Amino acid sequence: MNETSRNIPDQRYGERLTACRQTMVEREFAALFIGVGPDLRYLTGFVGEATERLTFLVIPREGPVSFVVPRLEVEKASTAPLVRAGHAEVTPFEETDDAPALVADLLAHRQLSTGRAAWEPIGLSDRLWAMHVLQMQAALPGRKFERASVVMRDLRQVKDADEARLLALAAAAADRTVDGIAAGPLVGRTEADVSREIRRRLIDEGHDLADFAIVGSGPNGASPHHDATERTIAAGESIVLDLGGTLAGYASDTTRTIWVAGEDSIAPQPEFGLVYALVRDAQARATSAVAPGVPAEQIDAVARATITSGGYGEFFTHRVGHGIGLEVHEDPYMVAGNTAPLAPGMAFSVEPGVYLPGRWGVRLENIVMCAPDGATVLNRSSLDLRVVRG
């Protein structure tokens, strides 16, 4: 497996299923219903979008695993690595079948509707649609349901070598996108136009999907989740660029704040320079705090203390980071209250920001991985303030 391979070896899926079932035993789950989404991709390699047609990997704690799919997905489901390797059997239903009843029957056949197993919860994948949650609750009255992430979190938040490689490839593609945009020109263009260029570059640099491209120019940078608008970018203002896509399923997510000087080389006002340096310092200190055993909330606290001591604490309005992998936001979250310890293989963002309403914002974001001796930073594009002339 070379460093640019986009492949996850087939046997990995069987290993993940085994680990999943071990965790189910520890946490006392009778079964998991995993709908189309990141949990399903993690366990089976199946790539797809959730739809109104119920599609479940049904994992009882023991015995055969069933991949319940609508008839027209059978050929596709049969090529999923977990199925190909013989670890799950495809169970199709017809358009006019009652799929929730079929899943309930399956549970009864697996002896999970009687005795002790009947009292243990069934885990539902976090992103399963409410329509399917409510259908299954109606089909299995009295049954207790919990979030499958109680089981899946521990598996997914520690990345294996293949996942680490894909996250690094995605980060590098995002870095090249940032560099391309920061090369300009930007003056006179709309945010929406720059956002389109970002999406195009994300794909050209190797992502399969361009998922988001925030372009917050001038005062729009003060809204952390600003959507690109028809506002025209002018010389003498900053832009928050927050962009990402997915590569072989794995997400990139990086933010740089740049300065548009224009041909007259307009310099930033002093306060902007101070805040930029403060956010950069907070980002660096938080990254330095990453190590195995450190509580996740500590990473947030380190960044927050830095920004608060600089006098801008009230303008740092969000947590400092989120886990990343098959989802752009996933466990572990770097937020006050999350005392769970970091462990080698965890990947997450470190992205402090300061937002001054009506004026501008500064955010700097890297993806880092917890390594045995500290943090490995996946994003390599410069954290120096980029000054764009054109």
Next chain:
Amino acid sequence: MNETSRNIPDQRYGERLTACRQTMVEREFAALFIGVGPDLRYLTGFVGEATERLTFLVIPREGPVSFVVPRLEVEKASTAPLVRAGHAEVTPFEETDDAPALVADLLAHRQLSTGRAAWEPIGLSDRLWAMHVLQMQAALPGRKFERASVVMRDLRQVKDADEARLLALAAAAADRTVDGIAAGPLVGRTEADVSREIRRRLIDEGHDLADFAIVGSGPNGASPHHDATERTIAAGESIVLDLGGTLAGYASDTTRTIWVAGEDSIAPQPEFGLVYALVRDAQARATSAVAPGVPAEQIDAVARATITSGGYGEFFTHRVGHGIGLEVHEDPYMVAGNTAPLAPGMAFSVEPGVYLPGRWGVRLENIVMCAPDGATVLNRSSLDLRVVRG
């Protein structure tokens, strides 16, 4: 409002909210919790992606409507047309707040946790993530939850003039994409390469997002939901092209099956020609059956009877169509068992198909709208078998 405007007038959102609450009274819902997704876009104009951060439009049957959002979405939420027009107030929560508890409190303040209202269900938007469903069920123990689509379906499935215009614009953009691909060349290219070209053309022709681009060449056409692969397209085989995107939120979805003749002008085998004619006949007959008052299942039955009488009934393995609007699949579904009558303004696909495993498939799909006097067909690209030379 001209025919190419992508705008939905602001006042429409207030009208939709009023209609929604009238339906809530009829169906005896105490409140709706509408998460980020098509229902939220329909009611507020808010465009976004669902995330792990709870984001709810809380609609009690009476009294103030609250848009509960994480702090960092406040500026964006405030610009949603429904909020701008004063019909909903933004209620922010902090990263460390217990958002489900906050929503539960809100319900209590609206007198919806006591008396008769406490026994009436709360509607959850169909696509709300299971994690939020389970959180709200835990925060409101004993409360009954139902699908919000019980209320939303009747509103959303009948399109107004603005929605009809956007669906027509999206359909026309999809038609131009089909025409561009059918102009060739195709021989010697991979399915994945053609799929990328489709996605690029969908955007170039006016979609905001390119959502899917099925390229099922030769035997791959027999899998209705085939993903484009590295298979190379050869002369002397058919391709099922099923593609769509969204334009101002509204979806396109069209399918054409084309014949790749190559430079030597290889003709299709006779059975392919017969099946193509049969599917085309079924598509035409089903379209002709569209009229107000006709049960939705009748459209399916007409197409199925045609294909069955031609001897290929067992190979038509899916329903004949689905509603389309802010979702590519939504109510009403053209499927056996759906006896609900069609009404003017309903938009849906008519897409019979025949799939011969290991050989090839044929599917033809148009989006149609039910009009007072029959069907208005939105897709205009030719249903004749396209023969591609190169």
